[in-house]
Amino acid sequence: MTAFSLEPAQLAWCAELRTLAAERLRPLADKGEPGHVNRALVAELGRLGLLGRLFTSGALDLCLMRESLAYACTEAETALALQGLGAHPVHAHGTREQRARWLPRVADGTAIAAFALSEPGAGSDAAALELRAEREAATREDRASAAAAPTAGTAFAPDPEAAPGLALSADSAPALGTAPAADPAPTADPAPATNSAPTALTAPTAATAPTAATAPTAEPGRTADPALTAAPDGPARWRLTGEKCWISNAPEADFYTVFARTAPGAGARGITAFLVPADRPGLTGRGLDMLSPHPIGALDFDAVPVTADDVLGEADRGFRVAMGTLNLFRPSVGAFAVGMAQAALDAALAHTAGRDAFGGKLRDLQAVSHQVAEMALRTEAARLMVHAAASAYDADSPDVPRRSAMAKLLATETAQYVVDAAVQLHGARALQRGHLLEHLYREVRAPRIYEGASEVQRSIIAKELYARQEAR
Numbered sequence: 358m359t360a361f362s363l364e365p366a367q368l369a370w371c372a373e374l375r376t377l378a379a380e381r382l383r384p385l386a387d388k389g390e391p392g393h394v395n396r397a398l399v400a401e402l403g404r405l406g407l408l409g410r411l412f413t414s415g416a417l418d419l420c421l422m423r424e425s426l427a428y429a430c431t432e433a434e435t436a437l438a439l440q441g442l443g444a445h446p447v448h449a450h451g452t453r454e455q456r457a458r459w460l461p462r463v464a465d466g467t468a469i470a471a472f473a474l475s476e477p478g479a480g481s482d483a484a485a486l487e488l489r490a491e492r493e494a495a496t497r498e499d500r501a502s503a504a505a506a507p508t509a510g511t512a513f514a515p516d517p518e519a520a521p522g523l524a525l526s527a528d529s530a531p532a533l534g535t536a537p538a539a540d541p542a543p544t545a546d547p548a549p550a551t552n553s554a555p556t557a558l559t560a561p562t563a564a565t566a567p568t569a570a571t572a573p574t575a576e577p578g579r580t581a582d583p584a585l586t587a588a589p590d591g592p593a594r595w596r597l598t599g600e601k602c603w604i605s606n607a608p609e610a611d612f613y614t615v616f617a618r619t620a621p622g623a624g625a626r627g628i629t630a631f632l633v634p635a636d637r638p639g640l641t642g643r644g645l646d647m648l649s650p651h652p653i654g655a656l657d658f659d660a661v662p663v664t665a666d667d668v669l670g671e672a673d674r675g676f677r678v679a680m681g682t683l684n685l686f687r688p689s690v691g692a693f694a695v696g697m698a699q700a701a702l703d704a705a706l707a708h709t710a711g712r713d714a715f716g717g718k719l720r721d722l723q724a725v726s727h728q729v730a731e732m733a734l735r736t737e738a739a740r741l742m743v744h745a746a747a748s749a750y751d752a753d754s755p756d757v758p759r760r761s762a763m764a765k766l767l768a769t770e771t772a773q774y775v776v777d778a779a780v781q782l783h784g785a786r787a788l789q790r791g792h793l794l795e796h797l798y799r800e801v802r803a804p805r806i807y808e809g810a811s812e813v814q815r816s817i818i819a820k821e822l823y824a825r826q827e828a829r
């Protein structure tokens with residue numbers, strides 16, 4: 358990509374994707390049941406190789422896919438994006454076993470993923486989430502099996518409740534089988550993105566491969582205390598209790614990336630990400646009916662059992678997993694919005710060029726043609742900002758949070774403006790049930806709220822600006 362345009366091959370790919378969306382995905386979307394996961398559609402995305410690309414390509418490719426699919430089939434776009442959102446934490450932070458079990462099925466569309474962060478009392482303020490992960494004492498069997506043969510991928514998290522002599526202090530016991538933290542002190546702000554994109558779906562990275570060692574070593578600079586480095590007290594176990602709300606793909610997903618509170622009162626530092634298969638006992642859910650039909654629901658956790666094997670990344674470091682995922686996906690929400698804006702713009706062009714009015718066509722009225730020009734201007738500006746943010750992510754730039762926030766903010770607000778203007782230019786027909794613009798008018802609203810409302814994006818941008826100014 359040059360500074361201002363895509364390469365010819367990228368443009369050709371986008372055109373191919375728009376055709377696929379219109380000819381192969383649109384018919385499947387039309388056969389789906391509104392408000393429910395459309396498994397046939399997801400499977401087709403898998404057959405086309407698009408789901409696999411979620412894990413092998415970068416942020417810009419993700420944006421190109423989302424914009425192109427959105428142009429002709431928002432349902433396909435959303436299905437693709439939700440697989441990525443739910444499975445990215447597994448891809449980026451999962452153990453060898455977690456990745457091997459789930460990622461191939463996400464990629465071929467036979468397993469549905471979901472990202473469960475929001476709660477009724479914690480939306481924008483995600484660090485205030487309250488879904489409780491309460492530690493359970495290890496059973497005698499756990500202790501026996503842990504002492505006899507710790508399995509690869511079994512992670513032992515520190516257990517502050519463990520018997521004296523066996524307990525590992527929280528800061529001396531990194532969980533085995535999890536990626537070491539890049540930043541030892543995450544804050545409530547979006548953490549720098551983890552931009553590395555391993556190419557093989559199932560091949561573990563060096564950071565995620567469990568080692569043969571079973572006893573955590575002491576941190577550099579600290580003296581190993583034999584009492585603290587004894588065999589762990591069996592795999593850590595928690596019970597999840599509480600509620601999640603507005604979770605896309607719930608309650609029909611096959612697994613959930615669930616963010617739960619493991620350290621009460623610790624804010625963003627006390628959250629752990631868990632991979633929770635949908636068939637865990639105590640996990641139930643119900644669908645929610647939204648303005649624009651969307652597979653989405655609420656989840657109830659009634660003492661749902663999870664173990665250290667289900668942890669994604671490190672215990673108490675899950676907020677970083679969530680924010681890293683959002684840094685990748687925010688520009689692509691902008692791309693989704695740009696795809697909808699372009700579809701609305703093209704519809705407005707076609708309609709105003711053909712509609713008879715006042716002895717000519719609507720386009721002959723300068724007020725109309727200037728409106729169309731304004732729509733095109735804003736759509737192109739939003740597209741460029743989305744591409745710039747995605748390219749910054751792929752280049753591992755230090756300013757990813759600010760750029761991602763800007764791209765999402767500008768593109769989603771622009772799409773709302775463009776779709777609304779296109780409705781106006783179409784007149785009453787745009788509001789008839791089943792019209793493309795009636796669909797887009799409902800569909801375009803939510804992205805200004807989810808993955809950080811527009812106001813939250815402004816706060817991120819301002820905070821980054823002042824931090825930069827202070828650092829000068």
Ligand SMILES: Cc1cc2nc3c(=O)[nH]c(=O)nc-3n(C[C@H](O)[C@H](O)[C@H](O)COP(=O)(O)OP(=O)(O)OC[C@H]3O[C@@H](n4cnc5c(N)ncnc54)[C@H](O)[C@@H]3O)c2cc1C
Pocket residue numbers: 471472473474475477479480481482602603604605606647651653803806807808809810811812813816
């Ligand atoms: C279609 C859809 C799909 C979704 N999918 C998922 C999903 O898959 N997983 C998931 O975890 N969540 C999902 N969500 C939830 C979404 O992330 C939340 O709705 C969002 O974070 C906002 O939270 P809230 O709705 O509780 O609004 P609140 O946090 O209550 O905010 C309400 C409003 O207050 C204002 N506001 C909030 N914070 C600030 C601030 N700091 N400064 C100024 N104004 C502010 C904004 O106007 C905001 O819109 C989805 C939501 C929708 C609509």
